[in-house]
Amino acid sequence: MARFKINLRGGAFRSVFTFTADHWRRQPFRLALIVGAVLVATLADVLTPLYSGRLVDAIAQGAAGDVVAWNAAVAAFSTLIALAFGAVVFRHIAFMGIIALTLKMMSDIAADAFHRVQRFSTDWHANSFAGSTVRKVTRGLWALDLLNDTILVALLPSLVMLVGSTLLLGWYWPLMGLIVAVGSLVYIAVTVSLTLGYVAPAASLANSWDTRLGGALADAVSCNAVVKGFGAEDREDRRLAKIVDKWRLRTDRTWVRGTWSGTAQGVTLLVLRAAVVGFTLFLWSRGQASAGDVAFVLTAFFVLQGYLRDVGMHVRNVQRSVNDMEELVDIHDQPLGIVDRPGAKPIRIGAGRIDFENVTFHYGNHRLPLYRDFSVTIPAGERVGLVGHSGSGKTTFVKLIQRLYDLNAGRIVIDGQDIAEVTQSSLRSQIAIVQQEPILFHRSLAENIAYARPGATQAEIEAAAKLASAHDFIARLPKGYGTLVGERGVKLSGGERQRVAIARAFLADAPILILDEATSSLDSESEVLIQQAMERLMVGRTTLVIAHRLSTVRALDRLLVFDAGRIAEEGSHEALIRRDGGIYRRLFERQALELTRGLM
Known part of the structure; x- marks a missing residue:
């Protein structure tokens, strides 16, 4: 005392x-x-x-x-x-x-x-x-x-x-x-x-x-x-x-x-x-x-x-x-944690090529790094699925691309620009993300959709909502796009919140797209519509899909299978499913078995 x-x-x-x-x-x-x-x-x-x-x-x-x-x-x-x-x-x-x-x-x-x-x-x-x-x-x-x-x-x-x-x-x-x-x-x-x-x-x-x-x-x-x-x-x-x-x-x-x-x-x-x-x-x-x-x-x-x-x-x-x-x-x-470096300039992302170059990273005071001398290239416009057990490094991978954490060594480069040397706001404004559990502001639906592009017109907002299969349920609401959604969007169902978040990503029109199992909260009918919309959205964009349900990544160009902070396997769905004793094959078979038991 x-x-x-x-x-x-x-x-x-x-x-x-x-x-x-x-x-x-x-x-x-x-x-x-x-x-x-x-x-x-x-x-x-x-x-x-x-x-x-x-x-x-x-x-x-x-x-x-x-x-x-x-x-x-x-x-x-x-x-x-x-x-x-x-x-x-x-x-x-x-x-x-x-x-x-x-x-x-x-x-x-x-x-x-x-x-x-x-x-x-x-x-x-x-x-x-x-x-x-x-x-x-x-x-x-x-x-x-x-x-x-x-x-x-x-x-x-x-x-x-x-x-x-x-x-x-x-x-x-x-x-x-x-x-x-x-x-x-x-x-x-x-x-x-x-x-x-x-x-x-x-x-x-x-x-x-x-x-x-x-x-x-x-x-x-x-x-x-x-x-x-x-x-x-x-x-x-x-x-x-x-x-x-x-x-x-x-x-x-x-x-x-x-x-x-x-x-x-x-x-x-x-x-x-x-x-x-x-x-x-x-x-x-x-x-x-x-x-x-x-x-x-x-x-x-x-x-x-x-x-x-x-x-x-x-x-x-x-x-x-x-x-x-x-x-x-x-x-x-308190220090801000992640700060822009002196003289940092806005990043200009065009094609959207992503390179991890000898990246070493560990969280906080953790002694063992999650990534050690980690390197991978994602060509511009490629659609990549990130697969693996919980804690294998999938989510950290996309957080590092957004520079939510600084690296301990190495660098991450987008279109030849080191993301540590550019302003954070310019970087994140050119990366659209749809989270597994979308968070909405207690504001109108129009404001939530337009958050990715505040200057968007009502017509552009409605067009994005239609692409995300959100327009119909919004139009049925008494105040339509002026409806307040409640704190964190509690007035909407999980599927409705997800569709609003997807509409926000459509409106962002960013060259890099991150989907954290973006259709997981949707009913079957909406999921089909959204999958079709996502296929259109992915065209011409570098897309990273964090996959929890492996059935959603079959059509992607390449899958990266993470295991303890390293890429243990990579390839298409067809190639990985044929690999005897492979991690991806075991994960896929386990989920297929669980789905079969659920239908019995």
Whole structure:
């Protein structure tokens, strides 16, 4: 725990404040305006007790008919009104400035976080809950709002008030200034040490469970169809209840620690109040302070006390903001994983020839490479099936072509261009892919189909849908192509989602096509239509088909049979099926036997 606290103080706070200061520097004029306005408004508060004391002295020195006393009272009163008016005006300027500053910062940070999350590696997304990621970003954004308010329009005025009041009181009574200065510093030290050393570690742990809670909620809600399918609502309730219990315990500990911290601050402030008021009475009893002086000291102290009391809350808010922002800052600090190299240019794919040249690749920290000195050529326009057991390297093969991972050695070349030297967006925009489990946006069907080519006309969208045998079912929907499909396309059947994804690939019209068993979710009638459409789509394109059902690859030009990251066999379906003891033949016979048993 001690080691955790040290990391929290030195690590999280430093990184969050550095992150925030970097964004402040992007708006220097607004920051200067806010600080200047806050300083002027706070100085008005510092001087208010002084003129309150002068007003009391003027009243105490003579009756209302005394011209000198009256003029002194009016002058003090006028100054008090002017100070109050100035404080209101400059605080308004500060608040308007911080609104603009904070909204610009939140917008920039949200855009940057989205930019980075979109470009994080495939592994990062596979290991992260979408709900947790969204919660980290949104919680961090609102924490930034609180942090800006606390530092710029709360803590800064408190510091100015403390210094100003101490100097002003010390000017009249040096010992009084010393008491206020020492007492205030002790109070601040107690507040900071309790907040950072006692409350913050508990708050950080509570936030981690808050993130897990958000992830668990998103996971269960997004998979609600599976929950309903297995009648598992009660089971999910119990699972979430365990996480909620942990979250409640961690949050309860944070809040209780915060309460004890607040009580300790209140006791410290009470001791300081007794010292100041007691010393003021001592000065009055010795004739060293007039009624106006007493009013000045008491007013100054109670104004200062209000600021000091708020210091505890402000420090707690800073601590809470840092805890809430640290996961957002972690997202900002994480490397993107796959990045375009300096000077990378767009790739121009024409024919679509693909060459793997002595490729070595392994995932993450895996010691043994999946591919070692792996080479293969796929001529332009060839239709190639990728076959093999699960984990043999088929899916990795197409992911490397899309540059979802960087190689450990060797290179992949398309039409003579090393894909590591070109921009990722240009590469992937010229590779159409239909996944085994298509993912759709919660947008209209037209938008989902046109995602491959945003500028496509309605006629082009409908033409692609017709080629994919999707137009008829879309036309029967009440809103047709304007129908929203639900999150991840849940409003559509599996076959309908697949046909929309295929229509998207038709519209992309890319020179390289990747099909991950694209007809696996279709009924028999649609499958025949799609197979015919796919034959047309493959013409003139380099096509890679990840085959799970071997019956779908018979008509392909060549089959690559993968085994533990190497190509164990290659050839046409007819050639491989005749190879005694071959991997492909065993796989094909096994599937044929399973199909025969299923029909019996």
